[in-house]
Amino acid sequence: MIRLTARTGRLFLELCSFVGELIIFCFRILTNLLVPPFFLRAFFSSIIQIGWLSLPVVGITSFFTGGALALQIYAGGARFNAEEVVPSIVAIGMVRELGPVLGGLMVAARVASSIAAEIGTMKVTEQVDALITLSTEPIKYLVVPRVIAAVLAVPVLVGVGDSIGVLGGYVIGTTRLDFNNAIYLINSINYLEFWDVLSGLIKGAVFGCIISVMGCFFGMRCEKGARGVGQATKSAVVSASVLILAANYFLTEAFFSS
Amino acid sequence: MIEVSDLHKSFDQNNVLKGVNLKISDGKSMVIIGASGQGKSVILKCLLGLIKPDKGLVLLNGIDPNSKEKNIALAKIGMLFQGGALFDSLPVWQNVAFRYLNGKRKISTSEARKIAIDKLNRVGLKDSFADSFPSELSGGMQKRVALARAIATEPEIIFFDEPTTGLDPIMAQVINKLIRELVVEMGVTAVTITHDMQSVRSIADEVALLHAGTIQWTGPLKNIDKSKNKYLNQFISGSGKGPIETLR
Ligand SMILES: Nc1ncnc2c1ncn2[C@@H]1O[C@H](COP(=O)(O)OP(=O)(O)OP(=O)(O)O)[C@@H](O)[C@H]1O
Ligand SMILES: [Mg+2]
Secondary structure: OHHHHHHHHHHHHHHHHHHHHHHHHHHHHHHHHOOOOOOHHHHHHHHHHHOHHHHHHHHHHHHHHHHHHHHHHHHHHHOOOOHHHHHHHHHHHHHHHHHHHHHHHHHHHHHHHHHHHHHHHHHHOOHHHHHHHOOOOHHHHHHHHHHHHHHHHHHHHHHHHHHHHHHHHHHHHHHOOOOOHHHHHHHHHHOOOHHHHHHHHHHHHHHHHHHHHHHHHHHHOOOOHHHHHHHHHHHHHHHHHHHHHHHHHHHHHHHHOO | OEEEEEEEEEEOOEEEEEEEEEEEOOOOEEEEEOOOOOOHHHHHHHHOOOOOOOEEEEEEOOEOOOOOOHHHHHOOEEEEEOOEOOOOOOOHHHHHOHHHHOHHHOOOHHHHHHHHHHHHHHOOOOHHHOOOOHHHOOHHHHHHHHHHHHHOOOOOEEEEEOOOOOOOHHHHHHHHHHHHHHHHHHOOEEEEEOOOHHHHHHHOOEEEEEEOOEEEEEEEHHHOOOOOOHHHHHHHHOOOOOOOOOOO
């Protein structure tokens, strides 16, 4: 009993110190965000890494999701003769929820892991120490460019994913479910509001922030060789994914409750 | 001037440094010797503010590297890490010219490249390696690139953590001569860690021997063979018998 209490207590203390570390880390990012020097080269290469190279993954995921969504809603809608809602529901579902969440999760798997592994390896091979001795703040050189790049790139990815998802629904809807091409498109667009799209993009920006901060945070606190790097990578992906889903709920609540 | 006074550092139960005192005057070359695992690299990291001492004070030209002013001190310091610590995402020449490509000392790319190649030549590397990536080089070559990076901005103080380990004897002599030249001709203050007695004899003005967490002996190079210090005698002769145990 005493041992159990002790262990719970220790776990709780560890959690507190972990959260504290994370808050300090975020604070350090903020204080370094707007103060020169800026590392443009690192920023552009992060845009390529996070944005451009994630396009195929996000595109393919969205296409199949849009297609599957069309089939599901058609089957569900058929139960009360509401098959014609397929285009608008696919569009709204994609843009408000599935585009950002699935896009965010795919990018988390791809990017949070690679950021954590790269920075973690730099940490254990003393490259981060070397940066300090070369008068370069690691947060500025390694973290800030990645965070800014992710916050800008993930909404764009989400936008592209939204469009491809709608396209997926359109392709399935017109080939498998005998919708008329023009009517499908008109229905997709007519019921979609600007706010639906914008809220999805805002979610994307928040998810981008979560992904990059988690990748960098676990990379920077990485210790003890290859095993540490593996652990950092795992923790980064898991925590980024969980936080994305949690943040998604709260954002949705905030956006649509009123 | 580098001053280390009463420096203590432990990792968990492992008391590595237990009161190290050192004084290195400007333009002098100090060589720290000592058995493997005694905390020589830890001393250098404390000097650079990378490891926070538990107790004691470190001053580089009067500046504490753990204080807010550490960037003033670091701007004039070069460091060669024991493992090289090259940035593996950058080609060799950008590693060497890192300070000229980023931050306060930024200059044009072509000029930076010229300086980088000049420094690479000084550590015995041909121009053709400038565009290679560190992972494409051998261990000894990486070490020399790291050395070129440490000396690239002509710092006033340079720390060398085992500059010649992993090099062939010819290249080791080249590097020893280079370090000596930096001290004698450029007036650099150098702190070198090495296990190699030939290096000690070619680089040092002063020698310090670290064992069991404290400096056991320190003095000018010419005194090392006359000394009666048991630790130093054992270290120089490399004998298995003496106060330095072989199972540590
Ligand atoms: N970051 C760290 N965390 C925990 N222990 C450490 C750390 N760095 C060094 N140590 C410990 O400190 C001791 C001294 O290490 P250090 O690297 O300074 O040895 P050294 O004298 O440079 O040896 P060598 O000649 O083999 O390089 C070792 O016992 C090592 O385990
Ligand atoms: Mg060492």
